[in-house]
Amino acid sequence: MNANVFRKGAFCSKSGAYINTRIVDIYESEPVGSHLSVKGWVRAMRKMKDNVFIDVSDGSCSKKLQVLISKTKCTKSLTYGAAVEAAGSLVMNRNGQLELAAEDVTVVGACAITDGYPFAPRKSYPPDYVRQFLHLRPRTNMFGALLRVRDVASHVINEYLRNNGYIHVHTPVLTSNDCEGAGEVFQVKPDSENLVKEMAKNGMSLEEAYFDSRTYLTVSGQLHLEAVVRGLSKVYTFGPTFRAENSRSRLHLAEFYMIEAEAAFIDTLDELMKVMESLIKHVTSQVMEKCADDVEMLHLADGNERSALSVFERPFEVMTYDEAIDILDRHSGNFVSQVRKGQGLGKEHELYLVKHCGDCPVFVVDWPHDIKPFYMKQSRQDNSKVSAVDLLAPQVGELCGGSLREDNFLLLQEKLHKAGLYETLGWYLELRKYGNVPSAGFGMGFERFLQIVLGIPNIKDTIPFPRWPHNCKL
Amino acid sequence: MNANVFRKGAFCSKSGAYINTRIVDIYESEPVGSHLSVKGWVRAMRKMKDNVFIDVSDGSCSKKLQVLISKTKCTKSLTYGAAVEAAGSLVMNRNGQLELAAEDVTVVGACAITDGYPFAPRKSYPPDYVRQFLHLRPRTNMFGALLRVRDVASHVINEYLRNNGYIHVHTPVLTSNDCEGAGEVFQVKPDSENLVKEMAKNGMSLEEAYFDSRTYLTVSGQLHLEAVVRGLSKVYTFGPTFRAENSRSRLHLAEFYMIEAEAAFIDTLDELMKVMESLIKHVTSQVMEKCADDVEMLHLADGNERSALSVFERPFEVMTYDEAIDILDRHSGNFVSQVRKGQGLGKEHELYLVKHCGDCPVFVVDWPHDIKPFYMKQSRQDNSKVSAVDLLAPQVGELCGGSLREDNFLLLQEKLHKAGLYETLGWYLELRKYGNVPSAGFGMGFERFLQIVLGIPNIKDTIPFPRWPHNCKL
Known part of the structure; x- marks a missing residue:
């Protein structure tokens, strides 16, 4: 040595x-x-x-x-x-x-x-093999290329949003609310039992001792962005996000990165979709230009066709949820399993819709109220729907989710009560009481974006140190 | 409504x-x-x-x-x-x-x-008052200014490091190691007890069920950067970092942001200090230039003198730990409490040393081996010392910490054994076995940097949603 x-x-x-x-x-x-x-x-x-x-x-x-x-x-x-x-x-x-x-x-x-x-x-090795050696993986040609592309993509995303007037806000990782209400959160407390005992106030559980409340890892910075946007007009965050699911799919991580943008004074999904589409197209073309060698290396190695690179070149398609269900209905049985009106879509359905659009990314808008979170704006034309949009893309299905936010105080109050969130999200309701504005925003999964642009089948190969069920090495 | x-x-x-x-x-x-x-x-x-x-x-x-x-x-x-x-x-x-x-x-x-x-x-309000309304704080003139400066400072830091060849790496928030070994970590597990039970393998504690290991929030991305730097040569990370301490000082947060840079082929502290000094000076001058109005507003409101802005203009001072102890010794009793050779410095001592240098930031180098973490390089001239550097600055004391990393396989192996870390950090030792290089790096607390540049007494007023003991609102 x-x-x-x-x-x-x-x-x-x-x-x-x-x-x-x-x-x-x-x-x-x-x-x-x-x-x-x-x-x-x-x-x-x-x-x-x-x-x-x-x-x-x-x-x-x-x-x-x-x-x-x-x-x-x-x-x-x-x-x-x-x-x-x-x-x-x-x-x-x-x-x-x-x-x-x-x-x-x-x-x-x-x-x-x-x-x-x-x-x-x-020698080139299958990704599953290389992934066993996370500490040495950055020395391989392929993963070096991935890391450089990831760096450039991050940079270009920041640059694009800043150039368009969005201010970068560090939303917190630790939070006392579960934004999506899906219960798929990680809980956080000090490792030291002595510290916890020392800090526990009377009648408080040990989980609450440090922060005086149960504390979770964030599933989304959106609610925090909504507070900040009512002062700065256009804001975004780009940071780690967490889900405690027992999913071992090639599309899920326990810790992943999300770009979330929120803008005040937006009141149509059209405006929001324009922001999403232009961000994605700009970033993709910049990555292709600035990282041509690395992108080519990653594509060649995986035997992917160059056509993957053109995913984001055409105008994205738009359809309503109801239209999507009709399409799936017409083809169910032979090509895709059945889905009932009012239900959410599975990965299989998402991918089928993309295929149906000629492998073109497609915005699905106007979702059923009952399967979406409380903060989405109820449609004023049809109160069974909310003004929400999912962007579905080849290879990964859902890439982005966004919505107009419910800006009516009374409607929001009612929804918070129904969801049992009135106590913890009183502050969120108050945003609608003082100088409220219509706002809208979306989140994009950064790793899924990289999967599409680089043709990487497994999301674990798009992040330096992947965390997934039964794996938190290093 | x-x-x-x-x-x-x-x-x-x-x-x-x-x-x-x-x-x-x-x-x-x-x-x-x-x-x-x-x-x-x-x-x-x-x-x-x-x-x-x-x-x-x-x-x-x-x-x-x-x-x-x-x-x-x-x-x-x-x-x-x-x-x-x-x-x-x-x-x-x-x-x-x-x-x-x-x-x-x-x-x-x-x-x-x-x-x-x-x-x-x-009307302008004291920060303690405004801080009670975190969701409305972004609408105040002062906090709006802070958020814009924070955005620009983040941007300029990224820009400077990228322009100097550093590649941005997203080091993980979830980790199975405690880099600093101080035990001040938060522990993470799924909130759902059903999920935990469903995933628990035989003989495993519920804390380990999800990831097959106890899992913490990161206290530093350094060890991960050391893996990546042995492939990319120059890397950095800029993200949230966590400490489970019961500290209510005006300088500590449970969740804060850190810029950490690591470079291969560096083998003197002088080189490292040059990087630190030039980063800080560049970012400060850029913030002053790009955010002149906001910076002035923040300073005026707080009654701070403009002189605070000149903190980073002069060449930084350098002294050894032994010299620092001598200075403190000579003035102990009247001006500063006593500190023994071999001990760490308290906030009071740090600030006294800065004052002694005419309110100029000062690098303190060559620290006692016994009070620093295992990864620091033992001095080849004096094996009771490690090649470590702390940058002390007015107002906050320690702003940055850095070191050369122990690159000798056998010495590192011995230290890991002694620290009881050989099992969990075998991967880190392996980095020294395959194409090893000398490397060095540092971390800078982003909020403390903002405190100095903007003259903000309490660190809780430099971050959108501060988390500290008994407080995780929103």
Whole structure:
């Protein structure tokens, strides 16, 4: 294990002529002839008669830099997986590719390839295998690409919303309410029993001792956004969200990221759908442009067709819930199982509707009042419906959910009473009492978005450290 | 409560001549003479003989737009706090200020000012009072300013790190390890007892049923970043972090935000401190520039001197822990209570050291091994010390903590054994076995940073929905 002691200034001592450079910068701007060094990891090696070719990656982009070094200068610890610093001159090789003609390659940290290292060079592994080694997964080509795309997609989402006047608000993870009312929440209390006992007031359960109330992990920041939007007009949040379900599907995580936007003075679903559609289209095209190499690598590896990339190019379709049910009814039995009017849609139904629209994303609007949460606005034309919209997309089904919010004080009060939420959500009702405005908003699952754009079948391969039932490794 | 029914298209119907415009855009670019409408909230009203002056805010900037309307056109529901839409022509008034000469002011939502609304016009309230109404706080001038600054500061931090090659990684909130080993963690389990029972495997406690392990809220993303940095070279995270302490100080929250950055191939504290100092200085100057109005408003209201703004302008000081103890020793008794060599510093000591440096932020380096976490790198010159750095700043004391990470496999193995962490952190040790590199990183408390820059005494006034002992409202 001595090889992993970093040799400080190994190159500076030689007159400091080698400028340490990131590989992404080399490909973008470094002229042939530069004296430079790169620091990274050996992804592959090819030994020739006198020389060794080493593919070095530093994770700054999907491209590796080929390093050429004389065999005589190679040490035994220079293997696949090792961390290295290579210094030399940048040349254009016979194949027209940039190459570092190295004077020196120092092994910064050896890789114990014969002692449990799970990856071999130039081999691609099924995601299920790689996922067993979450701590080493970021070193694989594929997952490095995913992480870079995820970074860019996050950045572009923030940028788009800010450029359109939305202010980023950090809604809380810890909350005393269950926004969706579905009961699929995680409960939180201090780990220390002594602390809990010390803090418990008379007559309070230990679950309530720390915060004076039962406390959960957020399932949505929407209710909090609704408070803030009545002061800032346009707000959004982009953070971790939690569901305590026993689902092992390829579309669910216990901890996932959601973009939620809320705007005041919106009173039609049309306006809301415009925001959703333009956000998704803008972000997708920006990701394709800024991460072309990474996106291509991810698609090629999975055998996906490039057509997946065009999912978001056409105008999205729109249909009502009633129309959706009619379509499903007409095809039930042979192609899709039956669903009754008034019921929610299953994944199978969602995907069927998308297929029915020619694999085009489709907004389903005007849902039955009885199967949607209390905060959705009752339709003034048909009080059995609420002004809600789900966006269904290929591969994942539901990608976004949104609605106009009930802005009538009396109707909301009645609904809160019925749902038994009047006590805990009195503050939410009060928002309608003081300078109230119509507002609307939506949430988009970030990982599902990445699944579609990158053609990734399992959601667990879109997030650095996935958490799902029976799995919270690391 | 009928006034809160939004009157759709009230202005469009009149030939659509009024373009709805955000107030920030009006001040930035709208020429005098434009026909436009604004939508927002009444912050103040002055009734004159024939006319009424209304200050309207839409939260897009700290400035209000003055709206002038004939008294005859005002309805009874047009009061302080109401949500309005005002339409007319933009003029320059006699005082050289932009003003909307309104044809029409529609009350979108009335404000029940005599029925519990806690704020009155043109009055400023102590933060402790405002904090009782977290759901209405975003409508106050002061907290609106805070939220905009928080948004810009977040944005600038992301921008700076990305421009410097750091890749944003979403480290998990749910984790099976306690990075700092201080035991101040929150524990997480599903709220549904049925779900827990259904999922519990033989011999497992109910706490472990969902994830097959006890699961906590993260206290730091550092260990996860260390896994990712050994593939991407430079990474950061910026998200919620949790501490289950019974502290009611003006500097602690149960849920707070932390920026954590980690870079591979760094092996001196000097390099790390350069990153910390330049990040802080860049972000501060950008916030001052982009949020000049909001920052000034926050400072004026609190009676703070402008000098607070210059905290981060000078070069930061550097001293060793031993030097710090000497300074404290020399002044103990009269000015500061005693601290023994080898002990940690209290808030009082931190602030005294900052004062000693002329109110300049100061890096304290080379800390005693025994009082710092297992992951810090043992000094090769003095094995009683670790290569750790705390940045102390005026007003808050500790603002950042960072270190070189122990990169020697055998030393780390020994430390994990001693700390009883070998079982749970085997994966972390493995990072040193395969292509290891020296790495270093730091974390900065985002709310404390805002406290300093904005001169906000209580950390609870820097975050939209603060959580602290006995308080998790909303």
